Amino acid sequence: MAASGGYRNGTHKGNMKVDRLVSLSSATKSSSLKSKPSPASPASSGLRRNSTGSVGGAKDDAGVPGRVRVAVRLRPRNAEESVADADFADCVELQPELKRLKLRKNNWDTDTYEFDEVLTEFASQKRVYEVVAKPVVESVLDGYNGTVMAYGQTGTGKTYTLGRLGEEDTAARGIMVRALEDILAEISPETDSVSVSYLQLYMETIQDLLDPTNDNISIMEDPKTGDVSLPGATLVEIRDQRSFVELLRLGEAHRFAANTKLNTESSRSHAMLMVHVKRSVKGRDSVLLSENCNSSHMVKTFKPPVVRKGKLVVVDLAGSERIDKSGSEGHTLEEAKSINLSLSALGKCINALAENSAHVPVRDSKLTRLLRDSFGGTARTSLVVTIGPSPRHRGETSSTIMFGQRAMKVENMLKIKEEFDYKSLSRRLEIQLDKLIVEHERQQKAFEDEVERITVEAQNRISETERNYADALEKERLKYQEDYMQSIKKLEEQWVMNQRKHGSERTTFELKDDNFDKALNRVVPVASAAEEISELKKLLQNEASLRTATEEEVNNLKSQVVQWKRIEAAGNSEILKLRKMLEDEAHQKEKLEEEIAILQSQLLQLSFEADETRRQLDRGESGKVLGNLDSFVSQIRHSQLSDSGNGDKASIAKLFEQVGLQKILSLLEAEDADVRIHAVKVVANLAAEETNQEKIVEAGGLSSLLMLLRSSEDETIQRVAAGAIANLAMNETNQELIMSQGGISLLSITATHAEDPQTLRMVAGAIANLCGNDKLQIKLRGEGGIKALLGMVRCGHPDVLAQVARGIANFAKCESRASSQGTKSGRSLLIEDGALPWIVQNANNEASPIRRHIELALCHLAQHEVNAKDMISGGALWELVRVSRDCSREDIRTLAHRTLNSSPTFQTELRRLRIEC
Ligand code: ADP
Numbered sequence: 001m002a003a004s005g006g007y008r009n010g011t012h013k014g015n016m017k018v019d020r021l022v023s024l025s026s027a028t029k030s031s032s033l034k035s036k037p038s039p040a041s042p043a044s045s046g047l048r049r050n051s052t053g054s055v056g057g058a059k060d061d062a063g064v065p066g067r068v069r070v071a072v073r074l075r076p077r078n079a080e081e082s083v084a085d086a087d088f089a090d091c092v093e094l095q096p097e098l099k100r101l102k103l104r105k106n107n108w109d110t111d112t113y114e115f116d117e118v119l120t121e122f123a124s125q126k127r128v129y130e131v132v133a134k135p136v137v138e139s140v141l142d143g144y145n146g147t148v149m150a151y152g153q154t155g156t157g158k159t160y161t162l163g164r165l166g167e168e169d170t171a172a173r174g175i176m177v178r179a180l181e182d183i184l185a186e187i188s189p190e191t192d193s194v195s196v197s198y199l200q201l202y203m204e205t206i207q208d209l210l211d212p213t214n215d216n217i218s219i220m221e222d223p224k225t226g227d228v229s230l231p232g233a234t235l236v237e238i239r240d241q242r243s244f245v246e247l248l249r250l251g252e253a254h255r256f257a258a259n260t261k262l263n264t265e266s267s268r269s270h271a272m273l274m275v276h277v278k279r280s281v282k283g284r285d286s287v288l289l290s291e292n293c294n295s296s297h298m299v300k301t302f303k304p305p306v307v308r309k310g311k312l313v314v315v316d317l318a319g320s321e322r323i324d325k326s327g328s329e330g331h332t333l334e335e336a337k338s339i340n341l342s343l344s345a346l347g348k349c350i351n352a353l354a355e356n357s358a359h360v361p362v363r364d365s366k367l368t369r370l371l372r373d374s375f376g377g378t379a380r381t382s383l384v385v386t387i388g389p390s391p392r393h394r395g396e397t398s399s400t401i402m403f404g405q406r407a408m409k410v411e412n413m414l415k416i417k418e419e420f421d422y423k424s425l426s427r428r429l430e431i432q433l434d435k436l437i438v439e440h441e442r443q444q445k446a447f448e449d450e451v452e453r454i455t456v457e458a459q460n461r462i463s464e465t466e467r468n469y470a471d472a473l474e475k476e477r478l479k480y481q482e483d484y485m486q487s488i489k490k491l492e493e494q495w496v497m498n499q500r501k502h503g504s505e506r507t508t509f510e511l512k513d514d515n516f517d518k519a520l521n522r523v524v525p526v527a528s529a530a531e532e533i534s535e536l537k538k539l540l541q542n543e544a545s546l547r548t549a550t551e552e553e554v555n556n557l558k559s560q561v562v563q564w565k566r567i568e569a570a571g572n573s574e575i576l577k578l579r580k581m582l583e584d585e586a587h588q589k590e591k592l593e594e595e596i597a598i599l600q601s602q603l604l605q606l607s608f609e610a611d612e613t614r615r616q617l618d619r620g621e622s623g624k625v626l627g628n629l630d631s632f633v634s635q636i637r638h639s640q641l642s643d644s645g646n647g648d649k650a651s652i653a654k655l656f657e658q659v660g661l662q663k664i665l666s667l668l669e670a671e672d673a674d675v676r677i678h679a680v681k682v683v684a685n686l687a688a689e690e691t692n693q694e695k696i697v698e699a700g701g702l703s704s705l706l707m708l709l710r711s712s713e714d715e716t717i718q719r720v721a722a723g724a725i726a727n728l729a730m731n732e733t734n735q736e737l738i739m740s741q742g743g744i745s746l747l748s749i750t751a752t753h754a755e756d757p758q759t760l761r762m763v764a765g766a767i768a769n770l771c772g773n774d775k776l777q778i779k780l781r782g783e784g785g786i787k788a789l790l791g792m793v794r795c796g797h798p799d800v801l802a803q804v805a806r807g808i809a810n811f812a813k814c815e816s817r818a819s820s821q822g823t824k825s826g827r828s829l830l831i832e833d834g835a836l837p838w839i840v841q842n843a844n845n846e847a848s849p850i851r852r853h854i855e856l857a858l859c860h861l862a863q864h865e866v867n868a869k870d871m872i873s874g875g876a877l878w879e880l881v882r883v884s885r886d887c888s889r890e891d892i893r894t895l896a897h898r899t900l901n902s903s904p905t906f907q908t909e910l911r912r913l914r915i916e917c
């Protein structure tokens with residue numbers, strides 16, 4: 001019973017009897033458990049369903065207006081009344097079709113009251129249930145609170161209406177049993193639940209009819225919502241109708257026992273059945289967790305399920321008849337007050353609510369506190385007022401009717417009891433979580449298995465690859481070993497070949513060869529394969545290191561060869577440079593010597609002039625000679641100053657004409673040594689000119705010169721004389737003359753004694769010229785010319801050696817000619833006289849004049865087959881081969897080649913030595 005506020009039908013005023021409220025019957029007609037009509041305005045109201053608690057939110061807190069429905073039920077006359085009131089008419093007359101009740105005031109006057117339902121004495125229990133209780137039950141199933149209450153005088157059928165169990169007669173089942181039947185039929189046992197408490201309120205004490213020891217249950221009120229609950233009361237969950245009926249019977253038995261114990265009557269106590277219906281709402285507002293949905297989706301669409309908690313309160317009130325204040329029934333006044341307290345408080349509250357009073361004394365009694373929600377609250381409330389027909393109880397009947405009429409004015413605001421089911425959600429989440437954990441664990445295991453599998457597979461592959469790799473490596477190793485052995489074999493063969501070729505030449509392969517042999521010897525059959533393999537490995541390593549060493553050595557040798565080649569090239573170019581310088585020097589020297597000769601002849605002339613002058617002075621002609629000499633000297637000086645070239649020769653020629661050859665030659669025998677020197681120089685100078693040579697010889701110059709060579713001990717005279725003789729010896733006639741006059745002997749003597757290289761050069765030059773004469777070969781050799789020539793090599797001066805070489809070449813040439821003409825058959829006189837060693841020794845002399853002459857000499861000697869053996873044994877063949885290959889002059893190279901090829905002896909020897917030529 002709301003203390004204040006809430007919707008009230010404030011328009012109901014005036015005559016209550018004609019008040020016509022919304023028809024309860026119309027609602028019930030269209031209402032059925034299946035159709036689930038709206039509790040406030042079933043089926044047709046169209047009003048939005050509101051909710052209380054957390055679901056609907058505060059905006060719909062006002063709820064749906066729902067007036068307390070009141071039906072009146074008339075009990076048939078009982079046996080006693082049938083007798084006692086036999087002569088009297090009933091005090092009430094019912095007009096059920098008009099939903100009216102007429103209460104007879106007296107014989108001529110009645111009051112008419114309208115009720116939401118008027119149930120006659122013939123109304124079946126089923127119909128009473130359907131009219132009074134079923135709409136409330138439906139509302140409870142929909143999540144509203146509901147109240148069905150019976151009010152009336154003791155014995156009018158309250159308990160009959162509400163509490164009949166109907167065990168002996170099904171049709172007699174009262175509202176409690178039927179309501180539970182409907183509720184149990186409607187709920188789903190999996191998600192919904194029904195539990196009941198059964199209580200008795202007597203003298204403001206709440207007793208538990210399901211547990212008699214629990215006889216003072218206190219009321220708890222939620223300070224926020226004002227909801228009333230009895231936490232101390234036994235709450236029994238109902239699964240089926242039978243157990244519920246059992247429970248009711250047990251409760252009734254307890255009620256009877258309690259009343260006996262307390263010495264009360266059940267009519268003085270209020271019985272109260274509380275049915276808690278808890279239902280989950282599916283597929284409407286709540287989102288249920290699907291097992292199929294994944295966790296992220298689940299979280300996204302997460303919404304706790306909604307649970308509706310309807311509570312049906314069935315109240316069988318104590319009898320409404322007034323208790324005699326005197327305590328006629330054995331109670332004290334205080335007891336009487338207390339017994340009536342709750343009922344009268346209820347009446348007062350209903351009055352207050354009906355009258356829209358500002359104060360509703362809810363807290364005055366336990367009953368009103370317990371029924372706070374049923375009247376003026378949020379519950380759907382249906383009240384059945386029971387009346388008896390007896391006119392004797394007309395007063396009580398009237399007050400009951402008035403109670404009902406007032407109750408009809410009480411307007412409730414129905415609110416759905418709906419809230420999020422966090423417990424259920426938590427349970428579901430826990431289940432889901434467990435499922436996920438299981439799934440996760442399963443996946444984890446699968447993952448680990450997979451990892452294990454992959455690891456094993458990878459390891460297998462790795463070991464397989466390693467095996468393959470080792471195999472390949474072993475194969476490769478064997479292949480290389482084989483290759484290496486073959487290479488070594490080849491090298492060995494090659495080395496043997498080279499050894500054969502070059503005799504004592506040694507190669508570095510010997511080392512390898514030895515090692516290889518050693519290695520081979522070490523390859524002996526071994527007991528086990530492992531040992532063999534390790535042995536082979538060692539061998540391979542040895543061989544590899546040997547190979548590396550050999551390669552290094554080869555590389556070293558290569559680099560050495562390169563270095564040597566570089567040095568050789570540098571040396572060659574140096575030699576060429578030096579040779580060029582030497583030739584230049586020689587040329588320069590020749591020129592200087594020429595000049596010296598000219599100057600000497602001029603000096604000779606001057607001394608001659610001086611001698612002449614002295615003689616003329618002796619004969620008185622001194623002035624003329626001196627004059628001539630002076631002029632000669634001055635001429636020379638002049639010509640020297642003006643012209644150092646042609647002027648000299650011109651001067652000598654002039655001098656020659658002026659002085660006369662005879663005079664010059666005579667001076668060769670002058671006493672004055674200086675004069676002799678000058679004279680010989682002049683003669684020598686003149687002898688250099690081919691045109692003068694014949695004249696000089698005719699005038700006895702050659703003989704004078706030879707005499708001078710023999711007699712003079714002066715080195716200069718000897719040198720100059722020899723030079724003059726050499727010049728004269730260029731002519732073939734002169735050569736014969738020189739020979740016939742014993743010139744070769746003189747030259748030989750000079751050659752033996754002379755120390756000055758220039759003297760020796762001149763002597764050697766003279767002999768060399770003589771060597772070129774075919775006719776003089778034998779004589780020249782016979783008189784020791786060749787030996788003299790060879791003797792001069794002691795000096796070592798290249799100019800001398802060059803003349804010696806020239807002489808030898810000339811001699812060899814003549815011999816060659818003679819042998820080709822058949823005039824000579826024996827071996828070369830040069831060889832006889834021991835020239836060959838020197839020839840071989842100087843065949844590769846670095847001075848090109850020497851080398852050339854000797855090369856030619858070799859060729860000439862080789863042309864005579866009889867010389868071949870000596871040449872071979874003396875090492876001349878090698879030199880010839882070299883000349884045929886390396887000589888820079890093509891003609892000599894060709895000559896040497898031809899010569900070698902034409903000699904059978906040489907050919908045989910060359911073949912023996914396997915030398916290609
Ligand atoms: P209350 O509970 O109001 O004191 P009860 O339900 O105990 O009254 O009824 C008193 C007597 O009247 C009981 O024997 C009951 O069987 C009988 N009775 C009540 N209402 C009816 C009815 N409608 N039809 C037949 N008998 C009834």
Ligand code: MG
Pocket residue numbers: 155158159160266267
């Ligand atoms: Mg009763």
